Amino acid sequence: MQSQGYRIIPVNPQVGEALGERAYPSLLEIPEKIDIVNIFRRPEFVSEVVDQAIRLKIPAIWMQEEVVHQEAAERARKHGILVIMDRCILQEHKARFG
Numbered sequence: 001m002q003s004q005g006y007r008i009i010p011v012n013p014q015v016g017e018a019l020g021e022r023a024y025p026s027l028l029e030i031p032e033k034i035d036i037v038n039i040f041r042r043p044e045f046v047s048e049v050v051d052q053a054i055r056l057k058i059p060a061i062w063m064q065e066e067v068v069h070q071e072a073a074e075r076a077r078k079h080g081i082l083v084i085m086d087r088c089i090l091q092e093h094k095a096r097f098g
Contacts, residue, residue, distance in 0.1 A: 001090055004097075009034070011049075027052040036060040038089055039067055047072045054079045062089050 002008055002019060009032070010018035013025035024030050027037065027049065037053045039046055039061065046069035053061050054076060061076050063069070063085040073083040 001093065004093060008038075027056060027058070034058045036062055039063045041067065043067055043069045050076050053081060060084075062087070064088060 007021075008019050009021055009030055010023040011025070011027055011030070012018060012023050015023045017023055027034065034053075034056060035058070037049060037058055037060070039049050041049065046063065046067065050061060050069070050072040057079075058081065060082040061073075061084070063073075063083070065086055065088050068085045073085055076083050
């Protein structure tokens with residue numbers, strides 16, 4: 001996605017940097033506006049990420065392939081957040097934009 005012009009801000013409490021960008025321990029610590037949260041975590045970790053996205057009023061949440069959490073998705077949708085689950089954002093981008 002970076003090669004397509006998207007800026008990716010990594011969130012991982014275990015690393016200080018990834019993909020050439022500073023990594024943050026949680027969404028709540030990112031000092032910039034976030035347009036979309038792309039979740040690459042096992043389903044049992046999704047709820048906490050979704051709660052942070054709701055708190056920050058992030059407009060969209062994307063859960064990668066095999067990441068499904070219906071309860072968290074419904075909670076996000078009730079807050080007006082677009083939710084996509086079990087899909088690869090890169091594959092979807094390629095299918096639409098080449």
